[in-house]
C-alpha cells in the first residue's frame with residue numbers, strides 16, 4: 001500500500017493567480033489582481049509599525065478588538081464574526097465544516113475559481129450552474145439544488161463579471177433554498193457596490209446564510225491576508241472549532257483594525273474608484289469594446305473573439321500593463337482590467353486606442 005491523498009484532492013486544478021511580472025521590465029503597471037492602486041492606509045502602516053516590538057508575544061486567539069471594530073463600523077454583532085487568513089480561509093472553513101464525500105457544492109458558471117477547489121478538497125462534488133448574460137441566475141441555481149446540496153457559493157458582485165444580483169433576487173434565493181443548504185454570499189467587492197450591505201441583512205434573517213468580506217480590496221491590504229465572515233451564531237461556532245487558534249498574526253490583526261476604522265481612507269478610495277470605473281467603462285465602449293456596468297473595482301472588457309483579446313493583451317503588455325486573462329472563468333474573449341489611478345486608466349485607454357485606431 002502506498003501513500004494516497006484523500007478522495008478529491010487530485011481532482012483539483014491548481015489555482016492560477018493574476019500575473020505580476022513582465023520579463024525584462026521593472027516598471028510594470030499591475031492591473032491584474034484588483035488591488036487598491038492607492039496602497040495600504042497610512043493609518044494601518046503606522047499601527048503595524050508600532051506593534052513590531054511586541055512580536056515575541058503570541059497574538060490574541062479570540063481576535064476580539066478586530067471583531068469589535070468590524071462590528072462597530074458595519075453595525076454587526078461581533079460575536080457572530082470569524083476572522084480568517086483572507087476571506088479565502090473563511091470560505092475554506094465553510095467547505096470543510098459543511099461539505100464532504102457524497103455532498104454537492106454549487107457555484108455559478110463565472111464564480112470565483114476557488115470554490116470548486118474547496119469542494120474537492122473537502123471530498124465533495126462541485127456543481128457549476130449557468131449564469132444568464134453574465135449575471136447570476138437564481139432559477140438556474142434553484143433548479144439544480146437537490147438533497148445532496150450542502151453549500152451554494154455566490155460571488156456578489158461577481159468576479160470577473162463585475163455584475164451584481166439585485167437585492168430582491170438575492171432575497172428570493174435565500175428564502176427559496178432548503179434549510180439544509182448553506183448560502184455563502186462572497187462579498188469581496190461589496191464595498192464598491194453603492195448602498196449594498198454585502199448580504200448582512202439576509203444573514204440576520206436566515207439561519208443558513210453567511211457573508212464573507214475581505215481587507216484585500218478597498219482596504220488595500222491584500223498582502224496582509226485578512227478576511228472575515230458574518231453568520232448565524234451556530235454557524236460561526238462551528239467554523240471557530242476548525243480555525244487554528246493562532247491563524248492571524250499580531251500584525252494582521254492590528255493593521256486590519258486600524259484600516260476598518262479609517263473611514264476617510266475608504267471613502268476617498270471608493271470615490272476615486274467610482275470615477276475611474278466610469279471613465280474606463282466609457283472609454284472602452286467608445287473604442288467599441290463591450291463591457292457591462294461594473295459594481296466592483298475592475299471592468300471586464302469583452303473583445304470580438306479570443307484572438308482580439310490575445311492581441312489587446314499583447315499590446316498592453318508591450319506598454320508594460322498587466323491585465324487578467326479570464327479564459328478559465330468562461331471568457332476567452334475577455335480581459336479583466338482593475339481600475340487604477342486616473343493616469344493608469346488613461347494609459348490603458350491610450351494603449352488600446354492606438355491598437356484599434358484605423
Ligand SMILES: Cc1ncc(COP(=O)(O)O)c(C=O)c1O
Pocket residue numbers: 034085086087088089112155159186188213214215216222225226227
Ligand atoms: C470573489 C472573491 N472572493 C474571495 C477572494 C479572496 O480574497 P482574500 O482571500 O484576499 O480575502 C477574492 C480575491 O480576489 C475574490 O475575487
